[in-house]
Amino acid sequence: MADIRLDHIEKYFGDVHVVKDLSLHIQDGSFTVLVGPSGCGKTTTLRLIAGLETVTSGKIFIGDQEVTSLEPKDRNVAMVFQNYALYPHMKVSDNIAFGLMARKVEQAEIQRRVQRAAAMLGIENLLERKPKQLSGGQQQRVAIGRAIVRNPNVFLFDEPLSNLDAKLRVEMRTELLKLHRELKATAVYVTHDQEEAMTMGDQIVVMESGVIQQQGAPREIYFHPRNLFVAGFIGSPAMNMIDGRLENGDFISTHVRIPMGLSGPDREVVLGVRPEDIHLPQALRQERATPPITAQVEVIELLGSRAIVPLRLSNQAMKAVIDERFLNQLTEGESVQLVFDRERLHLFDADSGERIA
Amino acid sequence: MNGTRYWRRALGDWGGTLILVIALIVVLFPYTWIFLTSLKPTALVAKPDVWLFSPTWENWREVLLESDVPRYLLNSVIVGLSTVLIALTVAAPASYSFSRFKTGGGPVRFSILAAEMLPPAVLIVPLFLLMFNLELLDTHLALIAAHLTFVTPVITWFLIGFFDEVPKELEEQAMVDGYTQFQAFYKVVLPTVRPGLAAAAIFGFVLSWNDMFYALILSGGNNKTLPVAIAGFWTFRGIEMGKMAVAILIAIVPVLIVSFFIQKYLVKGLGGGAVKY
Amino acid sequence: MVTRRSFFPFSVRLIVPLALALLVVLVYPLLFSFWVSLHDYSLTALEDIRFVGLRNYIELGSNPSFWNALRNTLVFVFGAVLLETILGFSLALLLHRPGHRFTNVFRSVLLTPMFITPIAVGLMFRFLLNQQLGVIPYLLGSLGIQINFFGSQLALFSLILIDVWQWTPFMLLLFLAGLESLPAAPFEAARVDGASWGFTLRKVTLPLMKPVILVALIIRGLDAFKVFEYVYAITRGGPGDSTETILYYIYKVAFRFFRMGEAAAMAYVLILITMVLVIILYRLMTPKEEA
Numbered sequence: 001m002a003d004i005r006l007d008h009i010e011k012y013f014g015d016v017h018v019v020k021d022l023s024l025h026i027q028d029g030s031f032t033v034l035v036g037p038s039g040c041g042k043t044t045t046l047r048l049i050a051g052l053e054t055v056t057s058g059k060i061f062i063g064d065q066e067v068t069s070l071e072p073k074d075r076n077v078a079m080v081f082q083n084y085a086l087y088p089h090m091k092v093s094d095n096i097a098f099g100l101m102a103r104k105v106e107q108a109e110i111q112r113r114v115q116r117a118a119a120m121l122g123i124e125n126l127l128e129r130k131p132k133q134l135s136g137g138q139q140q141r142v143a144i145g146r147a148i149v150r151n152p153n154v155f156l157f158d159e160p161l162s163n164l165d166a167k168l169r170v171e172m173r174t175e176l177l178k179l180h181r182e183l184k185a186t187a188v189y190v191t192h193d194q195e196e197a198m199t200m201g202d203q204i205v206v207m208e209s210g211v212i213q214q215q216g217a218p219r220e221i222y223f224h225p226r227n228l229f230v231a232g233f234i235g236s237p238a239m240n241m242i243d244g245r246l247e248n249g250d251f252i253s254t255h256v257r258i259p260m261g262l263s264g265p266d267r268e269v270v271l272g273v274r275p276e277d278i279h280l281p282q283a284l285r286q287e288r289a290t291p292p293i294t295a296q297v298e299v300i301e302l303l304g305s306r307a308i309v310p311l312r313l314s315n316q317a318m319k320a321v322i323d324e325r326f327l328n329q330l331t332e333g334e335s336v337q338l339v340f341d342r343e344r345l346h347l348f349d350a351d352s353g354e355r356i357a
Numbered sequence: 358m359n360g361t362r363y364w365r366r367a368l369g370d371w372g373g374t375l376i377l378v379i380a381l382i383v384v385l386f387p388y389t390w391i392f393l394t395s396l397k398p399t400a401l402v403a404k405p406d407v408w409l410f411s412p413t414w415e416n417w418r419e420v421l422l423e424s425d426v427p428r429y430l431l432n433s434v435i436v437g438l439s440t441v442l443i444a445l446t447v448a449a450p451a452s453y454s455f456s457r458f459k460t461g462g463g464p465v466r467f468s469i470l471a472a473e474m475l476p477p478a479v480l481i482v483p484l485f486l487l488m489f490n491l492e493l494l495d496t497h498l499a500l501i502a503a504h505l506t507f508v509t510p511v512i513t514w515f516l517i518g519f520f521d522e523v524p525k526e527l528e529e530q531a532m533v534d535g536y537t538q539f540q541a542f543y544k545v546v547l548p549t550v551r552p553g554l555a556a557a558a559i560f561g562f563v564l565s566w567n568d569m570f571y572a573l574i575l576s577g578g579n580n581k582t583l584p585v586a587i588a589g590f591w592t593f594r595g596i597e598m599g600k601m602a603v604a605i606l607i608a609i610v611p612v613l614i615v616s617f618f619i620q621k622y623l624v625k626g627l628g629g630g631a632v633k634y
Numbered sequence: 635m636v637t638r639r640s641f642f643p644f645s646v647r648l649i650v651p652l653a654l655a656l657l658v659v660l661v662y663p664l665l666f667s668f669w670v671s672l673h674d675y676s677l678t679a680l681e682d683i684r685f686v687g688l689r690n691y692i693e694l695g696s697n698p699s700f701w702n703a704l705r706n707t708l709v710f711v712f713g714a715v716l717l718e719t720i721l722g723f724s725l726a727l728l729l730h731r732p733g734h735r736f737t738n739v740f741r742s743v744l745l746t747p748m749f750i751t752p753i754a755v756g757l758m759f760r761f762l763l764n765q766q767l768g769v770i771p772y773l774l775g776s777l778g779i780q781i782n783f784f785g786s787q788l789a790l791f792s793l794i795l796i797d798v799w800q801w802t803p804f805m806l807l808l809f810l811a812g813l814e815s816l817p818a819a820p821f822e823a824a825r826v827d828g829a830s831w832g833f834t835l836r837k838v839t840l841p842l843m844k845p846v847i848l849v850a851l852i853i854r855g856l857d858a859f860k861v862f863e864y865v866y867a868i869t870r871g872g873p874g875d876s877t878e879t880i881l882y883y884i885y886k887v888a889f890r891f892f893r894m895g896e897a898a899a900m901a902y903v904l905i906l907i908t909m910v911l912v913i914i915l916y917r918l919m920t921p922k923e924e925a
Binding site: 369373376377380381383384385387390391394443446447448450451453454455457458460461463467471472474475476477478479480481482483484485486487502503505506509510513538539542563566567568569570573574583584587588590598601605608609612613615616617620 | 644645646648649651652653654655656658659660662663664666667670675724725728729731740741742743744745746747749750751752753754755757758759761762767769799803831853856857859860862863866867880881884885888889894897898900901902904905908909912916919
Binding site: 050051052071072073077078079081083084085086087088089090098099101102103143146150156 | 823825
């Protein structure tokens with residue numbers, strides 16, 4: 001159990017600047033998710049915490065100890081890899097016990113811990129098997145068992161669920177969270193799947209190009225994205241972005257004018273609105289609605305109780321999520337009047353991408 | 358800063374590098390020595406403690422221009438090329454058959470490899486007697502026949518890996534386009550494995566080039582090959598050692614140069630075949 | 635291309651040239667050799683070739699030179715292969731790290747000895763290690779160490795060292811290929827799990843490399859059995875008969891004493907030993923079926 005502090009970490013691979021001046025504080029006992037597109041540096045950051053890579057400059061602290069120059073084995077961390085990384089020639093119980101055997105823990109204690117971990121993960125009956133006789137999900141549990149058994153300060157997960165099929169992935173998510181609560185350990189979890197990040201983390205760290213874009217609780221990231229990237233990355237279907245200008249505190253774009261009452265200089269801006277915050281006028285209370293906007297319905301993609309409706313607003317493509325009760329108001333190919341939820345609008349500076357409101 | 362851990366790791370790295378450097382010296386030392394010996398004037402050859410001398414090309418001149426060594430060199434080349442040519446012609450279709458159709462399965466494929474592992478002692482007596490009776494001793498033909506016994510299996514084995522990598526669709530496309538099976542093999546598949554054929558040819562040539570055992574017994578006189586000629590320098594008088602060094606260098610330098618180019622194919626052919634049957 | 639109606643499928647027709655070639659240069663001589671081994675066939679008495687059945691084979695049992703040659707060969711093979719495996723594996727471990735910039739150069743140079751014609755290697759070391767003319771005894775002498783490399787105690791061992799110089803690279807090649815085919819992830823897991831380098835080597839690397847090591851042992855062992863050139867170049871079987879290997883002895887019997895029948899019989903015994911090893915190799919290399 002320990003907190004993790006990264007201080008101004010820089011990492012270069014040759015000439016490539018993979019991690020740029022990254023400072024991060026991970027609370028003891030939290031489940032922190034590092035999320036971002038491929039190549040954003042999240043896996044590298046995780047490996048830096050593990051000690052599998054060395055920093056180019058900067059310091060890393062686990063608990064009170066500075067671990068920057070320590071080998072992974074001296075950092076008391078455990079890691080679960082994307083492809084499980086099980087020892088193919090050893091049976092499951094030996095795989096789990098490997099770390100303990102390496103540290104010369106005595107046999108009886110090893111037995112005890114292995115049994116306990118296996119019980120927690122429901123794999124007691126697999127202890128005598130070899131990895132290639134197990135399914136993906138079972139192998140993943142063995143990998144987790146191997147991590148648990150060492151009672152580390154920190155658990156590191158490198159996209160552990162990406163190799164599993166969709167249904168299994170969802171099941172494992174819940175299991176991992178339950179385990180986390182039981183073990184009360186600090187966990188750092190890397191994924192490129194924003195949905196996974198949102199459902200699992202107490203803290204989410206969104207990264208892009210080696211830089212932290214935003215750090216916070218899921219709610220905050222979702223409802224108050226700090227810049228264009230975070231806004232567009234989190235949430236599915238993605239947030240709609242409309243280019244326009246801020247003049248006299250109002251948002252103006254072709255065919256759209258939304259009085260916003262904002263102060264500040266006139267500039268180019270981008271208005272963001274999530275698909276689920278676009279409604280038919282009768283669905284939203286007057287006070288919360290923007291003036292009506294006309295758009296053309298392209299398709300209606302029914303998903304059951306709601307539908308995703310791609311729209312065309314002048315020359316811009318957008319998507320709305322409409323409850324099925326209102327679908328009879330919509331006809332493919334025809335124009336319809338819609339309103340945005342005022343309290344859920346996001347305004348970003350066009351140049352910097354930073355949030356204005 | 359936890360410095361001690363760093364030191365231990367750095368020491369390990371340096372230790373490893375040191376061992377590698379020692380190995381490098383061990384390997385390079387004989388080459389250097391033999392090269393220097395070839396440049397030593399004959400009077401100094403018998404003195405191991407003299408290493409500062411003015412080099413002379415006398416040995417090289419004598420061997421290259423005044424001795425029979427160039428003829429033996431030529432013999433080695435002729436035997437090598439002929440062996441490889443015949444071996445390739447015979448082995449390529451067979452390799453293809455083993456790769457594509459798994460002809461004969463494991464046992465047949467493996468007995469081909471086993472043929473290469475036979476000790477030459479086994480064949481030398483019958484081959485010698487046969488050549489003796491056919492009055493073919495001391496001809497190139499005798500030696501080529503002997504070399505075929507181990508070059509052909511090796512080349513066959515070597516090529517299978519390369520044929521394995523040609524996608525089946527290539528020949529199927531050719532046959533759909535109107536070629537017969539053999540034409541598809543000859544005009545489409547073979548050109549695709551050309552690098553493999555080249556590597557196999559070089560490898561086979563080196564094997565033939567290096568053989569001394571068969572050459573010693575089956576060739577002699579004018580048809581001696583280079584290794585036999587080198588062995589002929591056996592009685593060491595000071596005079597011969599410098600020239601022997603030259604002969605050795607002639608024999609090994611081309612092979613060494615070639616080995617640099619062929620290494621990556623070797624890992625595929627040898628290492629891949631032995632490691633992942 | 636003439637398409638012929640044939641009973642043989644295309645795949646078999648492709649092998650015909652190979653089969654014919656091997657039949658002529660391999661199979662026929664093998665059979666002829668067996669025939670010779672059953673006769674008293676002496677090159678010096680060609681008019682007097684008599685059938686003697688298995689007598690040549692039986693007499694081998696009481697031939698001390700034969701057993702001496704076998705024993706020398708076995709000692710040679712055992713010593714050489716052991717050293718080459720340990721050295722080759724250690725070097726492979728050192729060269730396997732991706733960090734070094736010079737790894738490729740190191741590797742290319744270290745692999746070269748295996749390509750040299752063995753007679754050249756033999757002669758090179760003969761003069762390098764020669765008591766009077768050689769550099770190495772001279773250098774050792776200046777350090778106060780006196781070693782007679784080809785004296786009666788050491789001769790076989792010196793030949794082993796020469797074999798080690800030439801063929802360790804071959805083992806290095808095989809082991810490198812093996813190491814490179816191992817999955818990388820378990821090794822990272824071992825780093826995180828807290829395994830020291832030695833522990834990882836013992837518990838992960840070696841077990842995973844076991845098949846490669848075994849195959850390498852047998853291939854190199856079979857090859858080492860055929861040692862001849864070093865003996866021919868340096869010791870000619872001596873001092874005494876302490877370096878007379880089996881192939882050299884067969885050569886001596888056939889081409890110095892001209893007793894072809896005996897030589898052929900010995901060669902056939904050698905085939906038997908070789909075949910046993912080859913079959914073991916085959917079993918090892920064929921992928922095993924899982925139940």
